Amino acid sequence: MDELIKYAPDLAEGFLENVKLSLVAAVASLILGTILVAMRVSPTPVLRAAGTFYVNVVRNTPLTLVLAFSALGLSDQLGLVFSETPRTNSFWIVAMGLSLYTASFVCEGLRSGINTVPLGQAEAARAIGLTFIQSLTLIILPQAFRAVIAPLGSVMIAMIKNTTVATAGGYLADAAAVMKITFDTTGASIPIFIGLILAFMALTMPIGYFTGWLARRLAVAR
Amino acid sequence: MTSVLFDTPGPRGRVRNHLLTLISAVAVAAALFWVYRGFDAKGQWEGKIWQPFLEADTWEFYIIPGLIGTLQAAALAAVLAVAFGAIFGLARLSDHAWIRVPAGLVVEVFRAIPLLLLIFFIFYLAPNMFGGGDYAFIAVVLGLTLYNGSVLAEVVRAGVQAVPRGQSEAAYAIGMRKGQVMRMVLLPQAITVMMPAIVSQLVVLLKDTALGYIIAYVDLLNTGFKILPAVHFGSLIPAAIVIGIIYVALNMALSYVANLLERRSRRSRKTSAKPVAPPGAEAIGLRAGGGLDNTD
Numbered sequence: 094m095d096e097l098i099k100y101a102p103d104l105a106e107g108f109l110e111n112v113k114l115s116l117v118a119a120v121a122s123l124i125l126g127t128i129l130v131a132m133r134v135s136p137t138p139v140l141r142a143a144g145t146f147y148v149n150v151v152r153n154t155p156l157t158l159v160l161a162f163s164a165l166g167l168s169d170q171l172g173l174v175f176s177e178t179p180r181t182n183s184f185w186i187v188a189m190g191l192s193l194y195t196a197s198f199v200c201e202g203l204r205s206g207i208n209t210v211p212l213g214q215a216e217a218a219r220a221i222g223l224t225f226i227q228s229l230t231l232i233i234l235p236q237a238f239r240a241v242i243a244p245l246g247s248v249m250i251a252m253i254k255n256t257t258v259a260t261a262g263g264y265l266a267d268a269a270a271v272m273k274i275t276f277d278t279t280g281a282s283i284p285i286f287i288g289l290i291l292a293f294m295a296l297t298m299p300i301g302y303f304t305g306w307l308a309r310r311l312a313v314a315r
Numbered sequence: 316m317t318s319v320l321f322d323t324p325g326p327r328g329r330v331r332n333h334l335l336t337l338i339s340a341v342a343v344a345a346a347l348f349w350v351y352r353g354f355d356a357k358g359q360w361e362g363k364i365w366q367p368f369l370e371a372d373t374w375e376f377y378i379i380p381g382l383i384g385t386l387q388a389a390a391l392a393a394v395l396a397v398a399f400g401a402i403f404g405l406a407r408l409s410d411h412a413w414i415r416v417p418a419g420l421v422v423e424v425f426r427a428i429p430l431l432l433l434i435f436f437i438f439y440l441a442p443n444m445f446g447g448g449d450y451a452f453i454a455v456v457l458g459l460t461l462y463n464g465s466v467l468a469e470v471v472r473a474g475v476q477a478v479p480r481g482q483s484e485a486a487y488a489i490g491m492r493k494g495q496v497m498r499m500v501l502l503p504q505a506i507t508v509m510m511p512a513i514v515s516q517l518v519v520l521l522k523d524t525a526l527g528y529i530i531a532y533v534d535l536l537n538t539g540f541k542i543l544p545a546v547h548f549g550s551l552i553p554a555a556i557v558i559g560i561i562y563v564a565l566n567m568a569l570s571y572v573a574n575l576l577e578r579r580s581r582r583s584r585k586t587s588a589k590p591v592a593p594p595g596a597e598a599i600g601l602r603a604g605g606g607l608d609n610t611d
Contacts, residue, residue: 154562158555162540162555166555170359171552286432290424293429
C-alpha cells in the first residue's frame with residue numbers, strides 16, 4: 094500500500110495523459126470513421142475501394158506497429174512534426190496513430206449498423222417515392238444510429254485501453270510507462286497495479302453502462 | 316450498382332455518378348502522388364535501402380525467426396486461451412453460485428484490464444516469484460491468455476445460451492442428466508455457432524502478440540522493425556512496409572477463415588442456434604454482411 098501512496102501523484106499524472114489521449118482520439122476517430130463509412134457506402138467505386146483498402150489494411154495491422162511507425166517512420170524519418178517540443182510532438186503523433194487505427198473500427202461499427210436495417214425498410218421507403226437522400230435521412234440512418242450506440246461504446250472502451258500502447262509511439266508519460274518506470278525501482282507492486290486497473294475501470298465501465306442503457310432505451314422494436 | 320439504397324440511375328444520375336467517380340479518382344491519385352513525392356523527397360525509393368529484402372540473409376536471420384517467435388506466442392496463447400475460455404465460460408453457466416460468481420468476476424476483471432498493463436505486471440512479477448531469467452515470452456503468452464480467454468469465455472457462454480431452450484428441455488425430458496445435456500446436446504450445437512467468433516478473436520490475439528515488442532520479446536515486430544533497421548541503416552520504412560504486409564496477410568487469411576466458417580454455420584442444419592456475433596469492438600465488421608449494404 095505504501096508504494097501506491099508514495100507514487101500516486103506520478104501515476105495520476107500519467108493516467109491523466111491517457112485521459113487526454115482518449116479525448117483527442119475519440120473525437121478524431123469518430124469524425125474520420127464517419128468519413129470512411131460514407132466512402133464505403135457511396136455510389137462511387139473508386140471511393141468504395143479506397144475506403145475498403147484503408148480499413149482492411151489498418152484493422153489488420155497491430156497497433157504497436159502503427160504507433161512505432163508513426164513515431165520512428167513518419168516523424169523521425171519523413172519529418173512529420175507537430176511541435177518542436179519532443180514531448181508534445183510525441184503526444185500528437187500517438188494521438189494521430191491511435192485515431193487512424195480506431196477510425197477503421199468506428200467505420201466497421203457504423204457499417205454494421207447500416208447492415209442491421211432490414212431490406213424491407215429501404216424497399217418500402219423507395220416504394221412510397223422517397224428520394225435517396227430522403228430515405229437515407231428519414232428511414233435508414235435514424236435506425237442505423239440507434240443500432241450502433243452499443244458497438245461504438247465498445248470501440249471507445251477498447252480505444253481507451255489502447256492508449257496504454259502510447260509507449261510504442263515514444264510517448265513515455267502515460268500510465269503504462271509510469272507504471273513500468275515505477276516497477277523498475279519498486280519491483281512489481283500489486284497495489285499500484287490494482288490502483289491503475291481501478292482507474293481504467295472507472296473510466297470504461299460508465300461508458301459501457303451508459304451506451305448499453307442508451308442502446309436499450311433507443312432500440313428499434315422489430 | 317446493385318444496392319437497394321439506390322434506384323437504377325437515369326441519364327442525369329449516371330452523368331453525376333461518372334463525374335463523382337472521376338473527381339474521386341483524381342483525389343485518390345493526388346493523395347497517392349503526394350505520398351510518393353513525400354517518400355521520394357526523403358530518398359525512400361532508393362534501391363539500396365530496399366536491397367536487404369532481396370537477400371536471403373535478411374529473411375533467414377531476421378524476418379523468419381521473428382515470424383516464428385510471433386507464431387509461437389500466438390499458437391500457445393491461442394490454445395491456452397481457448398481452454399481458459401471453455402472452462403470459465405462453462406463455469407459461468409454453472410447452477411452453483413460459488414462457481415458461477417467467482418468465474419464471472421475473473422472474466423469481467425481480466426476483460427477490463429488494458430492488456431499492456433497486464434503484460435508489464437506479469438513481466439515484473441515473475442522474476443520476484445520464480446527468480447531471475449527471461450520472462451518476456453511467458454508474460455506475453457500469459458497476458459494474451461488471460462485477456463483473450465476472458466473474451467472467449469463470454470463467447471462460449473453466448474454460444475451455449477444461443478441454443479434454443481427447447482433443446483435442453485427435450486434432453487431433460489428424455490431423462491438425460493445435467494452433464495449429458497451439456498455434453499451431448501448443447502455443446503455440439505454451440506461449438507458450430509461460436510467457431511466464427513472464436514476465430515475472429517484469434518485474429519485479435521495474433522495482432523496483440525506485437526505488444527511483446529515493448530518488453531523486448533523477440534517477435535516479428537522486434538526483429539523486423541527494431542533490429543533489422545539497426546543493421547541495415549536507413550531501411551526503417553521499407554522494413555515497416557514489409558512487416559506490415561506480413562501481418563496484414565496473416566490476419567486477413569484468418570479473417571477469411573472466420574467468414575468461411577460463419578457462412579457455413581449459417582447454412583448448417585447441424586445446429587438450431589443462430590451464429591454468435593464476434594465479441595467486443597476489435598472484431599466488429601468481421602461478420603459477413605447480410606443487410607442493406609451488400610455492395611462489396
